[in-house]
Amino acid sequence: MGDDTDNILPTLYDYFTADGIRSGLSDQEPNFKLNGKKFKIFSGALHYFRVHPVYWRDRLRKYRAAGLNCVETYVPWNVHEPKDGTFDFGQNDNNERDFSLFLDLVGFLKLAQEEDLLVILRPGPYICAEWEFGGLPSWLLRQKDLKIRTSDTKFLFYVERYFKKLLALVSPLQFTKGGSIIAFQIENEYGNVKEEGKPIDTAYLEALKNILRENDIVELLFTSDSPTAGFQGSLPDILATANFQEDCAIELALLKAHQPNKPLMVMEYWTGWFDHYTEKHHERNLGKFDSVLEDILMWNSSFNLYMMHGGTNWGFYNGANIFGTGADNAGFQPDTSSYDYDAPLCENGDYTDKYVVVQRVTAEYNEIYIRQPPPPPATFRTAYQDLEITEELSVNDLISQSEEIIDSKNVISMENLDINNHSxxxxxxxxxxxxxxxxxxGSILKIEGRVCDTVLVLINGKLVSKVFESEADINGFGYWRLKDSTLNLGTENYFSATLDLVVENFGRVNYGKLYQFNQYKGLWQGNVLINDQVINDWKIVPLQFDKKWTGSLSNWRTPTFAPGPRLYRTSLNLDSESISDTYIDFKGWNKGFLIVNGFILSRFFKVGPQQAGYLPAPFLHKGDNEILIFEHFVPSKRLCFCTDPYFETLGDGKVLRS
Incomplete structure (x- = not known):
């Protein structure tokens, strides 16, 4: 549409509210109605916590320019209540917590309305989303006998306490109160938790529904599951919606039969897929994406594109899957930091051919004439000059500057350390x-059970476990796949030595049956032994790499580049005119993570498929920008940049560029 036409047409909000607001979204007829007017939902998922807030408006405007009239988002509990009873909704002024800048949910919801988009809110408490622990806070695991995602009163106590805080903020932003939110989801794909021979806990869903209503949520409620999996995660008086990627006719026919007099809604039409480490990057055929989206609309169904824009699993917040039916970490599959998803908008916000499809299809099936903005210009990116690594800290250096060291007879999990206000x-x-x-x-170290998730073994600060070389190494000592793993500690005799086991949480599982949410991290499944003798009396040191602590680190040394875990430092100096988006190239590095100006940006692991980390310009500033790299094994002596993401799986030689 041209500018002259746009000036004549009403906005989306004007169209639906010009005569006053009398009712919200209704599902009482075969077509949705919003404030009494027929409404076809063209929605796309955008997770505010996966996109730098400086770019929220850009992404939202791109949604509206694609013809979408709605944006959907999850709300992750674990980032909003990081410690038991401590809440963060992005309105803290001290800025000590590096993730706080992402958490202004109210600001995001208001911005969506400014950009003429309605909102579908999916508050959980469990969200899946390939997000760490499915959005659940890990401190729940400290509560004895608490049963996650059930009607257990212990679990519901914490859910209700959190929801009271959350819903008090979003309640005034409901559509019927003049805000943007038209619908709320109850839990998420709850039908998937069903175990054979066990009834599903519908009392849990009822309890969540009651908590929402008791906290002044008046808009439409719904559940979402794949219809072919049954409707056991639904409630009889609540709208059921569908999640799928293929077989549209089968899925929507089942949904229509389940609730014949209600509108059809595909809450998750999977535009692509996410990546696990060691996999090839997922790409979904454009023709299939187009044809299934057309089929959805030919069924007179509304849709939500999951994802329209994936974004990034910042820091340590990537989720994971467990392959198979086990619960002991054997089939652990961590997700990459990139959540590109092969979506219509790339991880960096770039337009794709799928975006053009969305524009065309929404224009063809839109039944109302409303104002639509032009697509915003693409964002420029720069490959900055290579940086030399200038300093390093060893694990011993980090431990010497640790804020807390816990004495313990036995090895215990991360979650059971009595730190962070008992969280x-x-x-x-x-x-x-x-x-x-x-x-x-010739001594033999043995770790009983499975490591959760990787371990590095040092004696007197020197790495004695194997340097990672290929994916086959994941089947051996140091990784989650091997049970009761052993390591020969070498031919040297040590006296009064210091033994360090450095264990990484590589991401808690976000999806599965209830018994698979036993998500303790560290060493906890058994003892540590040397020559079959149990080792007791440990000092346990948490390395959380929070912003305040990493900013206080001192005594940096000239780099030795010796094998083994170390924190390396370099600096990127920028003029104010030259700051733009970029990618950090993982070339030459093995495994670890990056911190930019105190913010934990991305993990890296040379098995791929992700081989570069997206660095948005708002994380950078004029002058010196500190970049820290924690490397498990052997570092590069420099840090490089590139302008585009690339995906490569170690060993197959195939590169798929976005």
């Missing part, structure tokens, strides 16, 4: 240190 450790690394130990030549 335990949620993310990062944990070091199990045994001091003044004699280790004979």
């Amino acid at each position: 335990g450790q949620s993310y990062g690394y944990i070091v199990y240190r045994k001091e003044n130990i004699d280790i004979k030549s």
